[in-house]
Amino acid sequence: MLKYRIDILEALKEKGYTSYKIRKDKLIGEAQLTKIRSGDIASKETLNTICRLLDCQPGDILEYINSDQE
Template identity: 45%
Template sequence: MIKYKLDVQEELKKKGYTSYIIRKNKYLSEGTLAKIKRGEPINMKSLNAICCMLRKNVDDVIDIEITDDEKIKYFI
């Protein structure tokens, strides 16, 4: 399961990226912003954009915690 290590929208706001600016410049879609707000996973292109805007590495933004269901499904 992918979890955000930080409040992405708050961190973007600190860097000057308001929701208006993000939508106006088409950095991220409205759907992606909604997924981030709900803590849901996003696609790699969006994750890359966030990392660029925040000037952070992927492992600074997300963490992967393997759930028991994922262990059952994927572990051999």
């Protein structure tokens, strides 16, 4: 299962991208912001945008957790 390593919205905020600015500049759609807030993995396009804004690699923000399937 994939999960976020960091608080995406907090990291964006530290770089100067508030939720208001993200919506106003149409950087990330509201549906994707809602997914991020709930811990769901955003779309590939949104992850591309996040990596660009944070100047990072996907592995810096995502991690794979092996869930035991019984």
